[in-house]
Amino acid sequence: MSTLTTTVPETREYEPVIGLEIHVQLSTRTKMFCGCELSFGDAPNVHTCPVCLGLPGTLPVVNARAVHFGLMIGMALGCELAPRSIFHRKNYFYPDLPKGYQVSQYDVPLCGPGHLGDVRIHRVHMEEDAAKLVHAGESGRIHGSDSSVVDFNRGGTPLVEIVTEPDVRSAEQAREWLGLLRTTLRQLGVSDVNMDEGSLRCDANVSIRPAGSATLGVKTELKNMNSFRYLERGVRAEIERQEGLLRAGEAIVQETLHFDPVSGALSPLRSKEEAHDYRYFPEPDLVPVVLTEEMLSAARDALPELPATRAGRYERDLGLSPDRARQLAHRADLAQFYEAALGDGVDPVSLANWLGDDLVARIGDADPATSKVEPRALAALAALVAGKKVNSGAARQVLDKLVAEGGDPAQIVEAEGLGAVGGSDELRPVVQEALAAHADAAEKIRGGNPKAIGPIIGFVMKQTQGRADGGEVTRLVREELGL
Amino acid sequence: MSELIDLSAAAAAAGVQAGDVDPEELFEAYRDRAARDDLGAFTWVAEEAPASHGAHERPLAGVPLGVKDLFCTTGIPSQAGSKILEGYRPPYTATVVRQLEEAGARVLGKTNQDEFAMGSSNENSAFGPVLNPWDRDRVPGGSSGGSAAAVAAGLVPWALGTDTGGSIRQPASLCGIVGLKPTYGSVSRYGMIAFASSLDQAGPLTRDVRDAALLFRHMVGQDPCDSTSLAYPEGVRLPEREDLRGIRLGVPEELTRSEEGGEIEPGVLASFHESLARAQELGATVEPCRLPHAPHALSAYYLIAPAEASSNLARFDGVRYGLRVEGDDGLAGMYTATRAAGFGDEVKRRIMLGTYALSSGYYDAYYGTALKVRTKISEDFSAAFERFDFVVTPTSPTVAFRLGEKTGDPLSMYLNDFCTVPMSLAGIPAISIPNGLSDGLPTGFQIAGPAFSENRLLDVAHALEKSIGFDGSAARR
Amino acid sequence: MIDRAQVTHVARLARLELTEEEIERMTRELSAVLDHVEKVTELDLEGVPPTSHVVDVVNALRPDEPRASLPREAALASAPDAADEGFRVPSPGA
Ligand SMILES: [Mg+2]
C-alpha cells in the first residue's frame, strides 16, 4: 500500500511541486449570512431570502456555527488561530454572485499556518459559496444566443477555503492527502465532504522544476477535479504536459486549466473577469470576529480523536507498524471496525493484519461495517489462528465464507471440518503413511536435503484436506526419520 | 384645516391622544397637500390612509410620515431616486420604518432624493429635481431634498432621511428645518439602500427640535439584522432646556474661516456669529478650537464614500430586479448596457472614482490613505471634546443655490459638504437647526457632539432654537 | 490626474459602457476631483492605523437557526427575465 511519507517523485529529471486549494461546504443548518436552510437537490430558488438574493438594502450577519466549525477545522489542522479576524469584499461581476462581490477573508483569515500529515497548511479562511448557473440552451429571446438560469439555493452556503503550501510532490500524494483531509473533516462532523455533490472541491496549483532545484517553476491552476481519481489523473496529466513542454524547449504559461475526465484533456478556462482586479477592501457591513475563551473551549471540546493522533496511538499502545497504523487510522470506517473488534484475548497486531490485508483484499474500499463480517467474528478468527485451532490457509477459507454469508468462525470451522488436525497421535500415522509412499523423498531428507519434504507434506495435506499444521508435520517427519 | 397643518408632529400626536385631533382628518389633510405636491418632493403618495391598527393609541398616534425613497417598504416603490430601480417594490420593509410603524407612524409617501443619495442639490434624481419652497428657482439641497422640502412646505409633518456626508443636515439647512444625523450605529441600516455603508445613517427631518427627538426616540435600537448597530445606551428624552449655562461650545477655525474649500458665504457666517452671541447670552462659553485634519475630511470622504458605493452598486446588474437592457455581446453586453442606461451621470462618476480608488496599484495611495485620515479626524474630535461639550459650525457654506448653478462642476457641488463631512467620518451625531434668513433664504447652525450624546445635543439645540425663534410658516403657504 | 486609458480600464472593471463623449468628460471631471483629493497623500500618516469601522462592535454573530425563505414567486417577482423557475441571463460564454 502507498503511504503519505514514502511517495517517490514521478520523474527523476523533474520534480512536481503541487499546492492544493480546497473549498469545503460546512454542514450548518443555515447559510453563512442569512437564515435560509442549506439544501441539496431541491427545486430551484426555494431557499432564498432578501439577504442571499442581494436585494437592495439587505445586510449580512455571520452564522455563529460556521465560525465554530471554522475553529474546529483550524484546531484539527494545528493552525494558528487569529485572535481577531475580519471579512473583506472580493469584487467581480458574475450572475452567480448576487451582490457583485463575494464576502470572504483576505489579509486576516480565521486560521493561519498549520499542517496535516506531511503537508503544511498555509491558511484556512471563511467565505460564502456562489449560486448555481445552469445552462439553458437556446433562449430564442436573443436570437442565436444561448442563455443560462441562475438558482440561488446554493448561494451563501458557508465555505471554508483551505490552502496548502506547495508541499505535495506527486499526483498519488495529492490524492492520498486529500483522502486524509476528507477523513479528518468527516470525523469533525463539519461537512459532508462529498466530492460529487460538491461539498468538497479541490483545485491544484501545479509546477515542475529540475529535481533538487529550489526555485519554483511557472504554475498552472487545475480546476474541476471533482473526484479523487480525477484529481490524481488531472494532476498527473498536467505534470506530463509540463514535462513535455519543457523537454520540447517550450515555455509553460501561467493559466487556469479545466480537466475533462472523459477525454483526459486539459483546456484553458475562460476567465470570469478579463481584467482580474478584485479590489478587496474591508467589508463595512460586518464587524471583526474576536475569539473568546468560550468560543475556543467550545471548539476544543467538540474535537474528536483525529486520524494522526489515532495512528500514533495504534503504534504506541497497540504495537502496529507505522504503515498499518496509518492505513487503519486514516480510514474512519476501518478504524471503527478495528476498535469494535479489539478485546481481551485478541492480538491487536494479527487482528490488524487480518483486517488491513485479508478483509480489505476481499471487500475493497467498502466500509467493513456494511459487510457480513462482524467485528467479533474477525477477532474470533484471528484468535483461532493464533491458538493454532486452524491454520492460516483454512482461516482464509473461513473468511471467504464470513464475507459471503457471515456467521461465527468456530461454527464454520466445525461445519466445514476445517479445524487443524492437532495432536501427533492423530497426525503420526498419516506421516508414516506419507513416508512409506515417498520413500525416495524420505531418503533425500535423510541425505540432508530438507527441501525434499515437499511431496511428503503435500501427501499429508491431501489426506487431511489441508487441515494439518505444516510445522507439526515437519517435526513428526524429522522424528520418524530419527533426525 | 390649516391649523392642523400648523401643528408640530409632537403637538398633533398629543392632540390625537387627547382626543382633540382626529387622526384620519389629520392624515387626509396632509395626504391632500402631498397629492397636490408641485415641488417634486414625492415619488409616491398613499392613495388612502393606511389602516391605523390602533396607531392613534400608540406614541406616534398615526401621524403621517414621509419616508425617503431609498428605504425599502414592502409593496411600495423603493427606487433610491434611480432609473435602475424604477418601479421596484421590495418584499420587505426597512427595520427603522417598521419600528416607526409599530410606534404608530403611518407612511404618507416616499420622498424624492438624489440618485442613491449622491448629491447635494437633489438635481441627480431620475424622477426630476425638487424645488425649494422658499424660492422655487433654487434647490432644496440633498440628498434628502424631497424630505426636507416636503417638511418645510408642510406637505408632511416630518420625514425620514439619510445622511452620509451631510444629506440630512444640508437640505434641512437650505429648507429652514431641523435635521439630525445620529451617532453611526444607533439606527439600523437594514433596508436602507446603501450608498456608503460605513457612513450611512438614517435620521429625522422635522419642523422643530422636539419633533426630531420624538421621532429619533423610536428609531434607535440594536437590530439583529445589522451587525454594525448598537443598543442605544439610554432613553431618548424630549428636550425642555432653554438655557445653556455651563455649556462649552468650540468653534473650529478650520471650518469657519473663508478660505480654500471652506468658502463660507458672508451672510451665512454673519447669522452664524449672531447665534454664537445668543449662545453666550444663554450662558454658554464660546471659544475657538482646532480640528487640524478637518480640511482634509472632504478629500478622505470623496475617496471612501465612492469606493464603498462602487461595491454597493455592483448588485444592480439586470439579473434579479430593476432595469435590464440587452446588449449585443451576451452577458458582458447586458451588464454594461444595463448599468449605462440605469445610472445617472453623478452615480457613474462616483462608481468610477471609487473603482479607481480601490483598483490595484492605487488602493494604498487613495483608499488606504483616506482610512488613515479618518483616524486622525476622529482623534481631532476626541481631543476637542476634552475641552468642549460641543463643536459648532455653519451647516452649509451657502444658502440654497439656483437650479443648474453647480451641475456643470462636480467639485464645487462636493464643496457643499465641507462642514458636514468631518462628523460623518467620525461617526458622531450632529444636528442642523434653522438659523434665520440671509437674503430671504434659510441658513443652518450645526451642533456636533460625542458619540451617543444626542440627548444633550437635542437639549442645546432646543435652547438655541427657542432663542433664535425662527418662523418657517412662510414656506408652508 | 487620470488619463483616458485608465478611465476606459476602470469603466471596464465597473461594467459601465461609456460613450466617447462620456470618456472625455469623465477624464476631465475625475482628474479635477482627484487633483483636489490627492492632497491627502501629502499628509504624514506614518504609523497611523486605518479606520474602516467607527463602531467598536465585535462578534455580531447569529445563532444557526433557520428562518423562513421567500416563496419562489416572491423571489422571482422583480426579475427582468424569470424562466425555468430561475433568473435567466445571457450565457457568460455567449
Ligand atoms: Mg475561495
Ligand SMILES: [Zn+2]
Ligand atoms: Zn437567504
